[in-house]
Amino acid sequence: MLNKQVEKILPLVQKPARYTGGELNCVVKNKDDIKLRFAFCFPDTYEIGMSHLGMKILYSLINDRKDAWCERVFAPWIDMEEQMRKNDIPLYALESGDPISEFDIIGFTMQYELSYTNVLNMLDLAKIPVFSKDRAGLSQIVIAGGPCVCNPEPLADFIDIFLLGEGEEITNELIDLLIEHKENNSTKQEFLKDACKIQGVYIPAFYDVLYNKDGTIKDVVAKQGAPKKVKKRIIRNLDNAHYPSHFVVPFIETVHDRAVEEIFRGCIRGCRFCQAGFIYRPIREKSAKVANEQCKTLCDTSGYDEASLCSLSTSDYTQISELLNDMLDWTKDEMINVSLPSLRIDNFSDELIEKLKLIRRSGLTFAPEAGTQRLRDAINKNITQEEVLKTCNKAFEGGWTSVKLYFMLGLPTETMDDVSGIASLAQMVVDEFYKNPNKPKGKGVNVSVSASSFVPKPFTPFQWEPQDTAQMLIDKQSHLQQSITTRKIKLSWHDVSTSVLEGVFARGDRKLCSVLYTAWKKGCKFDGWDEHFKFDLWQQSFEECLVSPEFYANRKREFEEILPWDHLDYGIDKNFLIKENQKAHSATTTPHCRQKCAGCGSNGLNGGKCDAIG
Amino acid sequence: MRLVRIRFEKTGRSKYISHLDLTRCMSRALKRAQIPIWYTQGFNPHPYMTFALPLSLGIESLCESMDIKIEGEMQNDQIEESLSKVMPEGISVYSVYDAKMDARKIAFAQYDILLELSSGDVDNFVYSAKALLDCDELIVEKLGKKGRKKVVKQVNLIEHIKSQKITSSEKQVKIMVQLSAGSSANINPNLLVDVLIEKIGVEPESVKIIRKSLYTESGEEFL
Numbered sequence: 001m002l003n004k005q006v007e008k009i010l011p012l013v014q015k016p017a018r019y020t021g022g023e024l025n026c027v028v029k030n031k032d033d034i035k036l037r038f039a040f041c042f043p044d045t046y047e048i049g050m051s052h053l054g055m056k057i058l059y060s061l062i063n064d065r066k067d068a069w070c071e072r073v074f075a076p077w078i079d080m081e082e083q084m085r086k087n088d089i090p091l092y093a094l095e096s097g098d099p100i101s102e103f104d105i106i107g108f109t110m111q112y113e114l115s116y117t118n119v120l121n122m123l124d125l126a127k128i129p130v131f132s133k134d135r136a137g138l139s140q141i142v143i144a145g146g147p148c149v150c151n152p153e154p155l156a157d158f159i160d161i162f163l164l165g166e167g168e169e170i171t172n173e174l175i176d177l178l179i180e181h182k183e184n185n186s187t188k189q190e191f192l193k194d195a196c197k198i199q200g201v202y203i204p205a206f207y208d209v210l211y212n213k214d215g216t217i218k219d220v221v222a223k224q225g226a227p228k229k230v231k232k233r234i235i236r237n238l239d240n241a242h243y244p245s246h247f248v249v250p251f252i253e254t255v256h257d258r259a260v261e262e263i264f265r266g267c268i269r270g271c272r273f274c275q276a277g278f279i280y281r282p283i284r285e286k287s288a289k290v291a292n293e294q295c296k297t298l299c300d301t302s303g304y305d306e307a308s309l310c311s312l313s314t315s316d317y318t319q320i321s322e323l324l325n326d327m328l329d330w331t332k333d334e335m336i337n338v339s340l341p342s343l344r345i346d347n348f349s350d351e352l353i354e355k356l357k358l359i360r361r362s363g364l365t366f367a368p369e370a371g372t373q374r375l376r377d378a379i380n381k382n383i384t385q386e387e388v389l390k391t392c393n394k395a396f397e398g399g400w401t402s403v404k405l406y407f408m409l410g411l412p413t414e415t416m417d418d419v420s421g422i423a424s425l426a427q428m429v430v431d432e433f434y435k436n437p438n439k440p441k442g443k444g445v446n447v448s449v450s451a452s453s454f455v456p457k458p459f460t461p462f463q464w465e466p467q468d469t470a471q472m473l474i475d476k477q478s479h480l481q482q483s484i485t486t487r488k489i490k491l492s493w494h495d496v497s498t499s500v501l502e503g504v505f506a507r508g509d510r511k512l513c514s515v516l517y518t519a520w521k522k523g524c525k526f527d528g529w530d531e532h533f534k535f536d537l538w539q540q541s542f543e544e545c546l547v548s549p550e551f552y553a554n555r556k557r558e559f560e561e562i563l564p565w566d567h568l569d570y571g572i573d574k575n576f577l578i579k580e581n582q583k584a585h586s587a588t589t590t591p592h593c594r595q596k597c598a599g600c601g602s603n604g605l606n607g608g609k610c611d612a613i614g
Numbered sequence: 615m616r617l618v619r620i621r622f623e624k625t626g627r628s629k630y631i632s633h634l635d636l637t638r639c640m641s642r643a644l645k646r647a648q649i650p651i652w653y654t655q656g657f658n659p660h661p662y663m664t665f666a667l668p669l670s671l672g673i674e675s676l677c678e679s680m681d682i683k684i685e686g687e688m689q690n691d692q693i694e695e696s697l698s699k700v701m702p703e704g705i706s707v708y709s710v711y712d713a714k715m716d717a718r719k720i721a722f723a724q725y726d727i728l729l730e731l732s733s734g735d736v737d738n739f740v741y742s743a744k745a746l747l748d749c750d751e752l753i754v755e756k757l758g759k760k761g762r763k764k765v766v767k768q769v770n771l772i773e774h775i776k777s778q779k780i781t782s783s784e785k786q787v788k789i790m791v792q793l794s795a796g797s798s799a800n801i802n803p804n805l806l807v808d809v810l811i812e813k814i815g816v817e818p819e820s821v822k823i824i825r826k827s828l829y830t831e832s833g834e835e836f837l
């Protein structure tokens with residue numbers, strides 16, 4: 001319910017429906033019937049948060065319990081924050097309208113490093129102390145999960161509990177434990193000491209980090225009975241895992257406003273730059289039958305006219321043909337479009353192209369990531385130029401006229417030749433179109449090249465690599481721009497300073513907590529939004545805290561160095577990562593998991609089982 | 615194929631749903647209810663839906679009207695029943711019938727405007743508002759279109775008020791007013807509220823506007 005104060009400011013802000021709640025399928029419970037209140041916080045706008053699948057899964061999972069109520073909270077946009085602060089309205093949850101300071105668990109999902117300041121800002125807006133040590137008692141327990149918590153150290157001072165890995169089981173276990181401790185009137189300390197016995201629970205306060213003189217880590221010491229290494233959690237069988245039968249259907253348009261069906265977790269590819277490709281392993285597929293049924297239910301309960309399959313690489317799903325056949329059966333009659341993001345080009349069969357023709361014709365996107373074969377080999381992106389061109393030709397014959405190509409600048413071992421290689425590859429795609437006798441008649445071709453900046457991430461073979469400096473990236477961008485000579489190719493790139501900051505926090509340690517706090521105090525928030533990113537304030541903050549961003553971003557680490565995330569176990573064997581790193585430097589590829597298990601070690605999390613190898 | 619008119623209320627927090635968002639929301643509701651609706655033909659088919667008189671953001675209504683085309687057998691009471699089960703909070707269907715009048719016939723809309731004031735301001739507000747509405751002229755500026763350009767037009771509100779009545783209680787002023795509505799002249803009740811607040815110089819605690827009913831030129835209720 002909206003209170004009067006909120007009603008008063010809503011006419012003054014843009015898109016008030018971001019802040020009203022009351023959407024279809026949102027869950028409202030009676031406060032008196034439940035034992036625990038959970039505020040699921042997404043540290044970005046409503047439109048982005050509402051597009052996030054993980055939040056939908058956990059929202060429905062928690063609300064399936066009779067004894068707990070999960071509500072949604074998003075970062076209010078600048079105009080709303082201003083009104084809230086002016087009128088002394090604390091951050092509230094959308095379902096009840098109650099201030100989240102009254103909640104037992106405040107859970108954040110950390111999807112990208114540039115949302116860290118928003119976490120502090122949201123806590124502050126909620127009038128909750130931002131530092132973990134300043135929160136006593138068994139309510140306002142602040143937890144965080146999501147991909148970024150594979151190195152949560154820059155958030156260590158603020159968060160009580162990090163949940164590593166997949167949240168379906170561990171969230172319920174933590175809720176059970178907190179309810180028990182609340183009933184026993186325990187202290188927060190007693191609760192935390194019990195919580196750290198749950199696999200996947202990482203309580204930063206239970207670890208002392210000791211540093212060497214040069215700023216690197218000397219040792220991480222576990223205390224209070226916490227495990228020396230915290231192992232991430234996974235769900236063993238996706239067919240039995242909780243999946244929502246209802247999505248909250250927003251009124252306003254969000255980034256992804258559609259039914260989403262997850263088809264598998266993990267990735268068989270092993271691209272060396274890609275963190276998601278490693279931290280979500282091992283491979284676990286959902287059966288086509290279950291996926292089809294779940295997706296149909298979601299469409300029925302939401303009324304969506306678009307259904308999308310979700311995974312890291314849709315075409316690697318072994319049951320893709322079967323699933324699409326089943327889905328096309330009912331989606332055609334019900335006027336529902338099926339969309340397939342994350343398609344790879346190398347196993348793009350004729351059959352798949354035929355099916356795609358029945359499916360909505362959006363632009364085709366390919367991600368060669370690098371411009372030359374040598375560099376693609378180094379990053380283990382096993383796509384050849386012939387494959388790119390062959391698939392483009394097939395697509396042109398299928399009626400497509402625009403192609404989007406994704407690349408990265410700043411990859412390890414990259415030279416200026418690799419950079420101009422991007423332009424040549426895009427040019428070849430253009431030429432191929434005009435050479436193709438079966439191209440769509442009377443139309444030109446559009447090739448868009450998007451060049452993002454590579455950021456080395458934990459738990460990848462490149463976790464030891466120096467990131468290119470801002471200046472190096474800028475030089476590469478302008479070299480690429482000069483290498484493009486036709487107007488058929490449109491180039492877009494990202495601001496390099498956000499990549500630098502992302503790089504610092506991705507591989508940062510606890511010394512960054514003070515930088516984060518200082519930058520937020522100075523007014524940094526929504527750093528992922530170009531119009532709000534204030535790099536000068538960040539630079540001042542690094543200086544004031546005597547922390548050098550270069551130490552984190554641009555320094556090459558030795559394999560022997562203790563990395564800030566080494567006490568966290570994501571199932572990926574460090575020796576495997578070292579071997580992959582060495583292979584990168586000799587531009588040697590590793591076959592994908594279905595050709596041969598590369599021995600990453602992640603199947604150890606699943607009793608030796610990995611769906612890529614049967 | 616039948617042209618079916620769906621009448622619904624849009625109250626509570628659903629008043630913050632913009633017209634564009636309402637269109638999407640209704641098309642999803644029709645899908646959930648499995649109404650055999652007719653789709654426009656062509657490259658990108660979409661469900662045929664038209665709204666009689668789009669409602670501004672922030673205004674509640676007890677008399678919204680949307681037309682759809684039905685293919686197949688489904689009866690109106692069945693449509694009403696199926697739809698009622700799937701509507702989001704605040705949007706509720708109260709009547710479904712074969713469209714009787716052309717929506718272009720709408721000429722007036724009846725509004726209740728509720729202003730919450732501090733008790734000391736009520737009498738002054740009622741007195742001044744009555745005086746202002748008794749004049750021959752109450753000029754406001756209205757954003758309009760001339761061809762493609764946006765222009766500011768001067769509008770005499772008095773000419774667009776068909777009837778009005780003001781009542782008050784301890785902390786509340788209620789203005790019941792019938793304003794021009796429809797394609798030829800459409801007056802947003804906020805124009806009236808804003809000009810009264812400005813001229814009287816009193817800042818209300820809250821303003822609530824509810825559209826109550828729609829009328830034709832001759833005063834018949836829109837059906």
Ligand code: SF4
Nearest residue numbers: 593597598599600610
């Ligand atoms: S265990 Fe083997 S097959 Fe499975 S993800 Fe790791 S390398 Fe690939």
